[in-house]
Amino acid sequence: xxxxxxxxxxxxxxxxxxxxxxxxxxxxxxxxxxxxxxxxxxxxxxxxxxxxxxxxxxxxxxxxxxxxxxxxxxxxxxxxxxxxxxxxxxxxxxxxxxxxxxxxxxxxxxxxxxxxxxxxxxxxxxxxxxxxxxxxxxxxxxxxxxxxxxxxxxxxxxxxxxxxxxxxxxxxxxxxxxxxxxxxxxxxxxxxxxxxxxxxxxxxxxxxxxxxxxxxxxxxxxxxxxxxxxxxxxxxxxxxxxxxxxxxxxxxxxxxxxxxxxxxxxxxxxxxxxxxxxxxxxxxxxxxxxxxxxxxxxxxxxxxxxxxxxxxxxxxxxxxxxxxxxxx
Ligand code: DGY
Numbered sequence: 413x414x415x416x417x418x419x420x421x422x423x424x425x426x427x428x429x430x431x432x433x434x435x436x437x438x439x440x441x442x443x444x445x446x447x448x449x450x451x452x453x454x455x456x457x458x459x460x461x462x463x464x465x466x467x468x469x470x471x472x473x474x475x476x477x478x479x480x481x482x483x484x485x486x487x488x489x490x491x492x493x494x495x496x497x498x499x500x501x502x503x504x505x506x507x508x509x510x511x512x513x514x515x516x517x518x519x520x521x522x523x524x525x526x527x528x529x530x531x532x533x534x535x536x537x538x539x540x541x542x543x544x545x546x547x548x549x550x551x552x553x554x555x556x557x558x559x560x561x562x563x564x565x566x567x568x569x570x571x572x573x574x575x576x577x578x579x580x581x582x583x584x585x586x587x588x589x590x591x592x593x594x595x596x597x598x599x600x601x602x603x604x605x606x607x608x609x610x611x612x613x614x615x616x617x618x619x620x621x622x623x624x625x626x627x628x629x630x631x632x633x634x635x636x637x638x639x640x641x642x643x644x645x646x647x648x649x650x651x652x653x654x655x656x657x658x659x660x661x662x663x664x665x666x667x668x669x670x671x672x673x674x675x676x677x678x679x680x681x682x683x684x685x686x687x688x689x690x691x692x693x694x695x696x697x698x699x700x701x702x703x704x705x706x707x708x709x710x711x712x713x714x715x716x717x718x719x720x721x722x723x724x725x726x727x728x729x730x731x732x733x734x735x736x737x738x739x740x
Contacts, residue, residue, distance in 0.1 A: 414434075414435050414436045415434075415435045415436070415459035415460065415481075415720055416435060416436045416437075416438050416457050416458050416459055416460075416479075417431065417435040417436070417437055417438065417458060417459065417460040417461065417462060417716060417720070418438045418439075418440045418454065418455065418458040418460070418461045418462070419431075419437060419438070419439055419440065419461075419462045419463075420440050420446065420461075420462070420463050420464055420467050421462075421464055421486070422439070423437075423462075423709060423713070424706070424709065427709050427710065427713050430713055430717070431462075431713050431716060431717070434716075434717050434720045434721070435459070435460065435716075435720055438454050438457070438458060440454060440455065440458075445467070445468065446463075446467055446468070446469070446473045447468065447470065447472060447473060449476075450472060450473065450476045451476070455473075455476055455477060456476055456477060456478060456479070457479070458477055458479065458480065459479045459480065459481045459482075459720070460480070460481055460482045460483070460484070460716055460719050460720060461477070461480065461482075461483045461484070462483075462484045462485075462486065462712055462713070462716050463483065463484070463485050463486070463492075463493075464485070464486050464487065465485065465486075465487040465489060465491075465492050466492070466677075467492060468492050469483060469485075469492060469493040469494060469498075470494055470497075471494050471497040474494065474497050474498055474501070474503070475497075480498075480501070480503055481503065481719060481720075481722075482503060482504050482505070482506065482715075482716065482718075482719025482720070482725070483498060483503060483504075483505045483506070484505075484506040484507075484712045484713075484715040484716040484719060484725070485505065485506065485507050485508070485712065486508060486708050486709055486712040487507060487508060487708070488507055488508055488509040488510075488512055488699075489507075489620060489621065489647075489648060490505060490507050490620075490729050491620065491621040491622065491648060491650070493505055495729060495730055498730065498733075499730045499732065499733055502733045503733065504719060504724075504725055504728045504730060504731070504733050504734070505728065505729045505730050506711075506712065506715025506716065506718075506719065506725040506726075506727055506728055506729075507715075507727055507728075507729050508707075508708040508711040508712055508715075508727065509571065509727055510571065510711075510727070511704060511707035511708055511711055512572075512698070512699035512704050512707075512708060513571045513572050513575050514575055514704075515698070515699050515700075515701050515703075515704040516572050516575075516646055516698040516699050517572050517575030517576045517578075517579055518579070519646055519672060519694075519697065519698040519699075519700075520572070520576050520616050520618075520644055520646040520670075520672075520698070521576060521579045521580070522670075523644045523646065523670025523671070523672060523692055523694070524559065524564075524614055524616065524642065524644045524670055525559060526670060526692045527642050527644065527667075527668040527669060527670040527690065527691075527692045528556050528557040528558070528559050528614070528642055528668065529556040529557070529559075530554055530556045530668075530690065531692075532692045533554075533689055533690065534554055537554075557613070557640070557642065557667055557668070559583050559585065559614070560583055560584045560585070561584055561585070561586075562585055562586070562613035562614060563585065563586045563587075563588060563611055563612050563613050563614070564576075564577075564580045564585045564586070564587050564588070564612060564613070564614045564615075564616065565588050565589065565590070565603075565608040565609065565611065565612030565614070565615045565616070566580075566587065566588070566589040566590075566600065566615075566616050566618060567589075567590055567591070567605070567608065567615065567616070567617050567618060567619060567628075567629075568591055568592075568617065568618035568619035568620075568647065569589045569590075569591040569595055569597045569600060569618070570591075570618060570620075572618045572646075572647075573589065573591070573597075573616070573618035574597055574600070576616050576618065577589065577597065577599055577600045578599065581599055585614075586601075587599060587600050587601065588600065588601045588602075588603045588607070588608055588611065588612065589601070589602060589603070589608070590602065590603060590604065590605045590607075590608045592619070592624075592625075605633075606636065609633060609636045609637045609638070610636055610637070610638055611638060612637070612638055612641055613638060613640070613641055613642070614641065614642045614643075614644065615637065615641060615642070615643050615644065616644040616645075616646070617629065617643070617644065617645045617646070617647045617651055617652065618646070618647050619647055619648075619651055620647070620648070621647070621648035621650050621651055625648075625650075625651050626650050626651070627650065627651070627653050628651045628652070629643075629651060629652040629653060629656075629657070630653045630656055631653060631655075631656035631659070634653070634656045634657060634660045634665075634666070635660070635665070637660070637665070637666060639665055639666075640666070640667045641666055641667060642666070642667050642668045642669065642670070643657065643666060643668075643669045643670075644669070644670040644671075645669070645670075645671050645672065645673055646672040646673060646698040647673060648673050649671075649673040649674035649675040649676070649677065649679075650675050654674070654675050654683065654684075654685055655684065657669060657685065658683075658684035658685050658687075658688065659684075661685075661688045661690065661691065662684070662688065667690065668690035668691065668692070669685070669688075669690070669691045669692070670691075670692045671685065671691065671692070671693050671694075672693075672694050672695075672696055672697060672698045673696055673698075674696075677695075677696055678695065679693065711726065711727065714726055715727060715728070
């Protein structure tokens with residue numbers, strides 16, 4: 413009998429057909445939190461689960477899945493999954509790093525440029541009918557902040573942080589970096605976090621959200637940032653304290669921010685960040701290109717097929733669940 417795999421989103425025909433060669437697909441109600449399905453047979457019947465970053469895979473969810481053999485998330489980040497609960501059960505968790513690196517780095521750089529040069533503010537200015545013959549152009553009209561020649565501080569030097577550093581080099585920026593592991597990266601001057609915050613004209617965040625990075629950029633750290641700096645976050649909202657960021661912008665300590673991610677998504681329209689004209693916001697679309705999303709889905713299906721076949725997943729976040737003899 414074919415094993416059952418629950419999915420929380422529709423798959424393209426190709427991905428569905430590939431998966432259906434190995435299992436029976438159960439579409440868990442789209443748009444509904446899995447916690448609403450805890451007592452339902454279709455959840456408890458699943459041997460595997462393919463989920464998105466909007467699906468909290470809590471201990472309660474996995475406890476309701478006694479047959480669970482693997483979880484495969486269509487995301488690089490896995491902060492929505494209780495990895496410890498699954499590791500304790502020996503259940504591998506797959507994710508999709510690598511394929512979204514360039515796309516997410518492009519988005520981070522786009523936000524950096526947009527925030528520095530007030531591109532969204534300028535767009536809004538025209539659309540709202542404010543560009544008139546009497547304010548057509550002047551030497552101090554819509555002044556922004558230079559990117560070329562500025563110092564970029566990258567917090568987190570994994571693949572995406574490094575890809576942002578390569579883009580910054582093309583813009584003649586000086587790139588400094590700090591990462592919790594102390595890793596050295598070519599083209600990036602490693603500095604202490606204090607130095608990075610005090611010297612950077614632009615700071616781009618590329619950490620994973622974990623219990624030790626939650627609220628990482630808090631009011632105290634934001635207060636030590638270089639006056640007039642711009643903060644870019646395409647990692648996870650919970651890493652930056654939003655209230656502290658909004659206050660730093662409001663009092664003029666920081667110049668602008670470019671944000672793709674928020675502590676709670678969708679961000680509330682009441683968020684003080686949305687009241688600030690120099691905050692550029694986009695709705696968690698860092699990896700959102702047609703090709704990259706197709707690659708993420710493909711990798712998630714490959715992880716799932718490996719899980720179904722009892723093989724090592726190509727990208728597993730808790731490889732310690734595999735027997736030692738199996739380690740390549
Ligand atoms: C991820 O995969 O974790 C990203 O946030 C998606 O853009």
